[in-house]
Amino acid sequence: MKRSTVTAIVIVLALIILGALFYQASQRTATVTSPSPSPSDRPSAAASPSASPLSSSPATSTAPVTVDFTSTGFSPKTVNVTSGTTITFKNSTAEDVQPSSDPHPQHTINPELNVGVISAGQSKTITVNQKGSYGMHNHFDPTDTLSVVVQ
Numbered sequence: 001m002k003r004s005t006v007t008a009i010v011i012v013l014a015l016i017i018l019g020a021l022f023y024q025a026s027q028r029t030a031t032v033t034s035p036s037p038s039p040s041d042r043p044s045a046a047a048s049p050s051a052s053p054l055s056s057s058p059a060t061s062t063a064p065v066t067v068d069f070t071s072t073g074f075s076p077k078t079v080n081v082t083s084g085t086t087i088t089f090k091n092s093t094a095e096d097v098q099p100s101s102d103p104h105p106q107h108t109i110n111p112e113l114n115v116g117v118i119s120a121g122q123s124k125t126i127t128v129n130q131k132g133s134y135g136m137h138n139h140f141d142p143t144d145t146l147s148v149v150v151q
């Protein structure tokens with residue numbers, strides 16, 4: 001009686017343990033295989049958008065700019081340039097012109113823009129480095145104005 005009961009218990013326990021081991025093994029392979037494909041997909045998807053902004057970045061131009069001074073004043077009246085650009089002021093009138101930084105008569109907003117006196121038919125070139133938006137005028141006639149925007 002006793003021995004047969006013990007063997008029956010041992011067999012039942014063995015079956016339970018074996019069943020549990022098989023269940024764990026099937027669960028482990030199921031959990032290991034399912035998550036592994038998704039992390040390997042994500043890095044490749046995240047890598048492609050980070051490469052595209054570099055190719056689409058706008059090119060900034062530092063091409064030299066010429067401002068003509070005529071009987072109607074400065075032309076053009078607004079100049080948009082990037083830092084490091086040269087601006088040539090050409091005097092196409094018969095009078096002296098003195099392109100200067102605002103305000104008149106101190107010329108202190110941006111001393112880079114104090115070009116100095118340009119005789120009739122002559123020209124002078126400056127380089128602008130200081131970023132910002134600045135007003136300029138002809139010191140001999142402050143109603144002749146222009147704007148310089150440096151980016």
Ligand SMILES: [Cu+2]
Binds near residue numbers: 100105106107
């Ligand atoms: Cu002035």
